[in-house]
Amino acid sequence: MDSDKLLGEFLRARREATTPVQAGPLSSGPRRTAGLSREELAMLAGVSLDYYTCLEEGYEGRPSKRVLGALVRVLALDPEAAAHLHELADPGTPQGRTIGQSQRVSPELLRLMRGWPRTPAMVCGLRMEVLAVNPVSAVLYRGMKYMDNLLRMVFLDPAAREFYRDWEQVANARVAHLRTAVGPDLDDPYLTELIGELSMESADFRQMWARPDPPVIPCETRETKHFYRHREVGNLTLTCEVFNVNSAPGQQLITLHAEAGSSSEHALSLLGSLAATTL
Template identity: 55%
Template sequence: MLAGVSTDYYVRLEQGRERRPSEQVLDALARVLELDPAATEHLYELAHPRPRQRPVRREEEVAPGLLRLLRLWDHTPAFIRGRWMDLLATNGMADALYGGLDHNDNLLRLCFLNPEARAFYPDWEQSAALKAAQLRTGAGTDPDDPFLPQLVDELSDQSAEFVRIWARHDVLPRHTERKRFRHPIVGELMLSYEVFTINSAPGQQLVIFQADPGSPSERGLAMLSSLVPPPQEPVLVPQVGAAPRVHRQI
């Protein structure tokens, strides 16, 4: 009633039988439901998805130039994550931060499927909700992506906590944030991070952590650097019929 649409039309929207709502209807729904800017953008993405070239396989490749950049960035953790929150490439500091943890090839699997995650992320509930919201935001940009349902099904089958948080339908764009870690050797770290979109590889993002100057966390990162082995050249593994793919460790 408040949005000025009929009950029958709204039901068709919810059930997916009406796929082309007008912008006036979307504006009215966003206003009546009091959606924030991120949720409003998600609503528009679902209603009017942009044509995209979908990947034909699960693996994502990282450009050699980005790998060189990661290799040069050696004083704070940094990694490249893919559209499904896979860690596609890491520098030595990121390996030292996440090393030894099961499922550390994917941030969602690490958070929801590794029992040690609750110790590694002291603010686990907040971290888990953020990752699920970011995944749903990414799903809204390409709702017909063939690989996202596989990941959601896997997490739902193995984690009741993921089912609970995913059912909230939160959306949140990836942005600057502060995050607490509890490393088994160097202790607690409070790090902020910046996320940079990689225009040449849609869906990939460069994430760089840093600590406040002069803080205990900066000293903790200095300790963490002592765990990093000398840098090595990336290892390229040729695949039949495909371009070389780079192992995550660099």
């Protein structure tokens, strides 16, 4: 059997064995299978359903490094399984172990995040890839097209300008973070591909990235106010705090909270209730 077919069989087997709890909160409703559907996996990995279907059916055997990284994350692959995925996608590659280890979120941190019913939280990697979200965060970002990477969400999702009332501030902060990430990783294939994709697809990104003297903007390493417009609960003003995950260098825990007694705190309570009843 050729490597493309083997890759497809591996993806199908791991998809069917991955529960929604492992992959991240998903939409509500009765489920036909215990594992992820193709539609769910494609959405969480930030690829089209048609593309993922071709991967699984063996018609597209050379996924990019970014896509492989997203599949490792969504399927919760351990380092050995991640290495096997990379070997199937590109026989002879030695990169699977490193990528798999850097994208695993500890079960203890996942349990901690799920224990915050009214505090949106997510774990991101250095390249702003989303590694995990808790239920209330999933409801906050529900409807966004890209959930695999915050840069792709901000620059490639047409809904982002409506969702982020302070879109330009958020976009500049994302670019500032990317500049920091690029510093020590000039040869990182994920970053190279991500920057190329953003440059091709977003004129706003091209303009911000090409600035000869970019503005000095905090990279969300301290308290930062953000302003959201949510289609179910209205406007929110939330404080973003970022914490380094000491047990996993490169990972950051991002939390959002509202001022006590504010309308935004009430809106977060509503989102928490929605998460409890729909996820």
